[in-house]
Amino acid sequence: MQLSDAIRERRSIRKFKTTEVPAALISGILEEARWAPSGGNMQSWTFYVLTGGPLEEFKKANLQKTLDKEAPSPDVPMSPALPDELRRRYMEFAESMFSSIGVKREDKEARGRLYQSMATLCDAPCLIVGCIPKSLPPDYPMFDLGLITQTICLLAHDKGLGTLIMYAAVLYPEILRKIASIPEDRRIIVGVALGYPDRESPLNHFERKRAALSEFVTWIK
Numbered sequence: 608m609q610l611s612d613a614i615r616e617r618r619s620i621r622k623f624k625t626t627e628v629p630a631a632l633i634s635g636i637l638e639e640a641r642w643a644p645s646g647g648n649m650q651s652w653t654f655y656v657l658t659g660g661p662l663e664e665f666k667k668a669n670l671q672k673t674l675d676k677e678a679p680s681p682d683v684p685m686s687p688a689l690p691d692e693l694r695r696r697y698m699e700f701a702e703s704m705f706s707s708i709g710v711k712r713e714d715k716e717a718r719g720r721l722y723q724s725m726a727t728l729c730d731a732p733c734l735i736v737g738c739i740p741k742s743l744p745p746d747y748p749m750f751d752l753g754l755i756t757q758t759i760c761l762l763a764h765d766k767g768l769g770t771l772i773m774y775a776a777v778l779y780p781e782i783l784r785k786i787a788s789i790p791e792d793r794r795i796i797v798g799v800a801l802g803y804p805d806r807e808s809p810l811n812h813f814e815r816k817r818a819a820l821s822e823f824v825t826w827i828k
Protein backbone atom coordinates (compact mmCIF):
# COMPACT_ATOMS: atom_id res chain seq x y z
CA MET A 608 0.00 0.00 0.00
CA GLN A 609 1.21 3.50 -0.83
CA LEU A 610 1.96 5.61 2.25
CA SER A 611 -0.31 8.41 1.01
CA ASP A 612 -3.19 5.93 0.55
CA ALA A 613 -2.67 4.58 4.07
CA ILE A 614 -2.74 8.11 5.48
CA ARG A 615 -5.93 9.03 3.62
CA GLU A 616 -7.73 5.71 4.13
CA ARG A 617 -7.00 5.14 7.82
CA ARG A 618 -9.90 6.15 9.96
CA SER A 619 -11.02 5.52 13.47
CA ILE A 620 -12.90 2.25 13.76
CA ARG A 621 -15.76 2.20 16.26
CA LYS A 622 -17.10 -1.28 15.62
CA PHE A 623 -14.79 -4.27 15.46
CA LYS A 624 -15.33 -7.93 14.72
CA THR A 625 -14.58 -10.05 17.78
CA THR A 626 -12.19 -12.26 15.72
CA GLU A 627 -8.84 -12.59 17.50
CA VAL A 628 -5.82 -10.94 15.88
CA PRO A 629 -2.85 -13.35 15.69
CA ALA A 630 -0.18 -12.38 18.25
CA ALA A 631 2.49 -12.53 15.53
CA LEU A 632 0.63 -9.88 13.53
CA ILE A 633 0.46 -7.57 16.56
CA SER A 634 4.14 -8.05 17.35
CA GLY A 635 5.01 -7.50 13.67
CA ILE A 636 3.29 -4.11 13.81
CA LEU A 637 5.12 -3.12 17.02
CA GLU A 638 8.40 -4.39 15.59
CA GLU A 639 8.07 -2.00 12.63
CA ALA A 640 6.57 0.86 14.64
CA ARG A 641 9.61 1.05 16.94
CA TRP A 642 11.37 2.85 14.06
CA ALA A 643 9.23 5.91 14.79
CA PRO A 644 11.29 8.97 15.75
CA SER A 645 11.59 10.24 19.31
CA GLY A 646 13.39 13.14 20.96
CA GLY A 647 17.07 12.19 21.43
CA ASN A 648 16.06 8.68 20.32
CA MET A 649 15.07 8.12 23.96
CA GLN A 650 12.04 5.96 23.06
CA SER A 651 10.59 6.61 26.47
CA TRP A 652 7.35 4.84 25.54
CA THR A 653 6.24 1.52 26.96
CA PHE A 654 3.30 -0.54 25.75
CA TYR A 655 1.11 -3.16 27.33
CA VAL A 656 -0.82 -5.43 24.97
CA LEU A 657 -4.00 -6.85 26.44
CA THR A 658 -5.95 -9.70 24.84
CA GLY A 659 -8.04 -12.68 25.95
CA GLY A 660 -9.14 -13.05 29.59
CA PRO A 661 -7.33 -9.98 30.97
CA LEU A 662 -8.88 -7.81 28.24
CA GLU A 663 -12.36 -9.14 29.05
CA GLU A 664 -11.72 -8.36 32.71
CA PHE A 665 -10.71 -4.82 31.75
CA LYS A 666 -13.80 -4.28 29.58
CA LYS A 667 -16.08 -5.47 32.37
CA ALA A 668 -14.51 -3.21 35.01
CA ASN A 669 -14.32 -0.21 32.64
CA LEU A 670 -17.97 -0.62 31.68
CA GLN A 671 -19.02 -0.90 35.32
CA LYS A 672 -17.31 2.37 36.21
CA THR A 673 -18.95 4.02 33.18
CA LEU A 674 -22.40 2.72 34.19
CA ASP A 675 -21.79 3.87 37.77
CA LYS A 676 -20.87 7.30 36.33
CA GLU A 677 -17.71 7.26 38.41
CA ALA A 678 -15.67 10.45 37.96
CA PRO A 679 -12.72 9.70 35.65
CA SER A 680 -9.23 10.14 37.09
CA PRO A 681 -6.85 9.89 34.09
CA ASP A 682 -3.08 10.18 34.56
CA VAL A 683 -3.12 13.29 32.33
CA PRO A 684 -5.94 15.80 32.78
CA MET A 685 -8.25 16.54 29.87
CA SER A 686 -8.94 20.09 28.63
CA PRO A 687 -11.64 21.56 30.86
CA ALA A 688 -13.05 24.08 28.36
CA LEU A 689 -12.47 24.23 24.63
CA PRO A 690 -11.87 27.42 22.65
CA ASP A 691 -14.83 28.16 20.34
CA GLU A 692 -13.30 26.93 17.07
CA LEU A 693 -12.07 23.65 18.57
CA ARG A 694 -15.41 23.12 20.25
CA ARG A 695 -17.15 23.69 16.90
CA ARG A 696 -14.99 21.00 15.25
CA TYR A 697 -15.58 18.60 18.12
CA MET A 698 -19.35 19.11 17.95
CA GLU A 699 -19.32 18.64 14.18
CA PHE A 700 -17.46 15.34 14.59
CA ALA A 701 -19.84 14.15 17.34
CA GLU A 702 -22.85 15.08 15.21
CA SER A 703 -21.52 13.05 12.23
CA MET A 704 -20.78 10.08 14.49
CA PHE A 705 -24.18 10.07 16.20
CA SER A 706 -26.21 10.75 13.09
CA SER A 707 -24.48 7.82 11.31
CA ILE A 708 -26.44 5.54 13.68
CA GLY A 709 -29.56 7.70 13.69
CA VAL A 710 -29.02 9.13 17.18
CA LYS A 711 -30.30 12.64 17.86
CA ARG A 712 -28.33 15.03 20.06
CA GLU A 713 -31.15 15.18 22.64
CA ASP A 714 -31.37 11.37 22.94
CA LYS A 715 -29.13 11.04 25.99
CA GLU A 716 -29.89 7.35 26.47
CA ALA A 717 -28.79 6.39 22.95
CA ARG A 718 -25.68 8.55 23.26
CA GLY A 719 -24.96 6.85 26.56
CA ARG A 720 -25.15 3.46 24.83
CA LEU A 721 -22.45 4.52 22.36
CA TYR A 722 -20.22 5.70 25.22
CA GLN A 723 -20.81 2.35 26.92
CA SER A 724 -19.72 0.56 23.74
CA MET A 725 -16.54 2.64 23.90
CA ALA A 726 -15.97 1.47 27.46
CA THR A 727 -15.86 -2.05 26.04
CA LEU A 728 -13.58 -0.88 23.21
CA CYS A 729 -16.18 -1.23 20.46
CA ASP A 730 -15.69 -5.02 20.77
CA ALA A 731 -11.99 -4.89 19.82
CA PRO A 732 -10.14 -8.11 20.72
CA CYS A 733 -6.92 -6.26 21.57
CA LEU A 734 -5.94 -3.10 23.48
CA ILE A 735 -2.48 -1.59 23.26
CA VAL A 736 -1.88 0.75 26.21
CA GLY A 737 0.77 3.45 25.73
CA CYS A 738 2.67 4.79 28.75
CA ILE A 739 5.47 7.26 29.49
CA PRO A 740 7.70 7.62 32.56
CA LYS A 741 6.30 9.58 35.50
CA SER A 742 9.77 10.87 36.33
CA LEU A 743 9.88 13.18 33.24
CA PRO A 744 7.78 16.25 32.38
CA PRO A 745 5.14 14.65 30.15
CA ASP A 746 5.19 17.05 27.19
CA TYR A 747 7.91 15.62 24.94
CA PRO A 748 7.43 11.97 25.92
CA MET A 749 3.75 12.43 24.99
CA PHE A 750 4.78 13.93 21.66
CA ASP A 751 6.97 10.87 21.02
CA LEU A 752 4.18 8.53 22.08
CA GLY A 753 1.91 10.27 19.58
CA LEU A 754 4.36 9.63 16.77
CA ILE A 755 4.65 5.92 17.46
CA THR A 756 0.92 5.64 18.04
CA GLN A 757 0.09 7.00 14.59
CA THR A 758 2.78 4.73 13.13
CA ILE A 759 1.05 1.75 14.79
CA CYS A 760 -2.30 2.84 13.36
CA LEU A 761 -0.94 3.22 9.82
CA LEU A 762 0.83 -0.15 9.94
CA ALA A 763 -2.32 -1.80 11.27
CA HIS A 764 -4.33 -0.27 8.43
CA ASP A 765 -1.76 -1.52 5.93
CA LYS A 766 -2.31 -5.05 7.26
CA GLY A 767 -6.11 -4.91 6.96
CA LEU A 768 -6.68 -4.12 10.63
CA GLY A 769 -8.49 -1.19 12.20
CA THR A 770 -7.64 0.96 15.21
CA LEU A 771 -9.22 3.45 17.55
CA ILE A 772 -6.97 5.68 19.60
CA MET A 773 -8.87 6.09 22.86
CA TYR A 774 -8.97 8.40 25.85
CA ALA A 775 -11.99 6.31 26.79
CA ALA A 776 -9.69 3.36 27.52
CA VAL A 777 -7.61 5.23 30.11
CA LEU A 778 -10.19 7.20 32.10
CA TYR A 779 -9.80 4.81 35.05
CA PRO A 780 -6.08 3.98 34.90
CA GLU A 781 -6.19 2.03 38.15
CA ILE A 782 -8.04 -0.80 36.36
CA LEU A 783 -5.24 -1.14 33.82
CA ARG A 784 -2.57 -0.76 36.49
CA LYS A 785 -4.03 -3.72 38.33
CA ILE A 786 -4.90 -6.03 35.43
CA ALA A 787 -1.75 -5.38 33.36
CA SER A 788 0.55 -4.87 36.38
CA ILE A 789 1.58 -1.43 35.09
CA PRO A 790 4.08 0.02 37.57
CA GLU A 791 3.36 3.20 39.52
CA ASP A 792 6.30 4.95 37.82
CA ARG A 793 4.44 4.91 34.46
CA ARG A 794 1.89 7.47 33.33
CA ILE A 795 -0.86 5.71 31.41
CA ILE A 796 -1.57 7.99 28.45
CA VAL A 797 -3.66 6.35 25.78
CA GLY A 798 -5.16 3.11 24.54
CA VAL A 799 -5.28 1.84 20.97
CA ALA A 800 -8.10 -0.61 20.33
CA LEU A 801 -7.04 -2.98 17.56
CA GLY A 802 -8.93 -5.54 15.53
CA TYR A 803 -10.64 -6.35 12.26
CA PRO A 804 -13.11 -3.61 11.30
CA ASP A 805 -16.79 -4.44 10.98
CA ARG A 806 -17.06 -3.10 7.45
CA GLU A 807 -20.88 -3.00 7.58
CA SER A 808 -21.17 -0.65 10.56
CA PRO A 809 -22.14 2.95 9.72
CA LEU A 810 -19.90 4.00 12.63
CA ASN A 811 -16.97 3.10 10.39
CA HIS A 812 -18.19 5.12 7.41
CA PHE A 813 -19.38 8.58 8.44
CA GLU A 814 -17.78 11.60 6.84
CA ARG A 815 -14.86 13.24 8.63
CA LYS A 816 -13.61 16.71 7.83
CA ARG A 817 -10.28 18.45 8.05
CA ALA A 818 -9.52 22.14 8.18
CA ALA A 819 -8.20 23.72 4.97
CA LEU A 820 -4.48 24.56 4.90
CA SER A 821 -5.40 28.25 4.93
CA GLU A 822 -6.81 27.75 8.45
CA PHE A 823 -3.62 26.44 9.98
CA VAL A 824 -0.61 27.06 7.73
CA THR A 825 1.21 30.37 7.43
CA TRP A 826 3.83 30.74 4.70
CA ILE A 827 6.64 33.18 5.34
CA LYS A 828 8.23 33.97 1.99
Ligand SMILES: Cc1cc2nc3c(=O)[nH]c(=O)nc-3n(C[C@H](O)[C@H](O)[C@H](O)COP(=O)(O)O)c2cc1C
Pocket residue numbers: 617618619620621700725771772773774775776797815
Ligand atom coordinates in the same frame (compact mmCIF):
# COMPACT_ATOMS: atom_id res chain seq x y z
C1 LIG B 1 -5.44 11.22 21.77
C2 LIG B 1 -6.72 10.73 21.10
C3 LIG B 1 -7.74 10.22 21.88
C4 LIG B 1 -8.92 9.76 21.29
N1 LIG B 1 -9.91 9.22 22.07
C5 LIG B 1 -11.06 8.76 21.49
C6 LIG B 1 -12.07 8.15 22.28
O1 LIG B 1 -11.95 7.99 23.49
N2 LIG B 1 -13.21 7.75 21.65
C7 LIG B 1 -13.38 7.89 20.30
O2 LIG B 1 -14.42 7.51 19.78
N3 LIG B 1 -12.41 8.45 19.52
C8 LIG B 1 -11.26 8.87 20.09
N4 LIG B 1 -10.26 9.39 19.31
C9 LIG B 1 -10.42 9.40 17.84
C10 LIG B 1 -10.74 10.79 17.29
O3 LIG B 1 -12.07 11.12 17.58
C11 LIG B 1 -10.49 10.75 15.78
O4 LIG B 1 -9.13 10.52 15.53
C12 LIG B 1 -10.91 12.04 15.09
O5 LIG B 1 -12.30 12.23 15.19
C13 LIG B 1 -10.51 12.04 13.61
O6 LIG B 1 -11.12 10.96 12.94
P1 LIG B 1 -10.31 9.81 12.20
O7 LIG B 1 -9.38 9.15 13.19
O8 LIG B 1 -11.39 8.86 11.73
O9 LIG B 1 -9.55 10.42 11.08
C14 LIG B 1 -9.07 9.83 19.88
C15 LIG B 1 -8.01 10.31 19.09
C16 LIG B 1 -6.84 10.75 19.69
C17 LIG B 1 -5.71 11.23 18.81
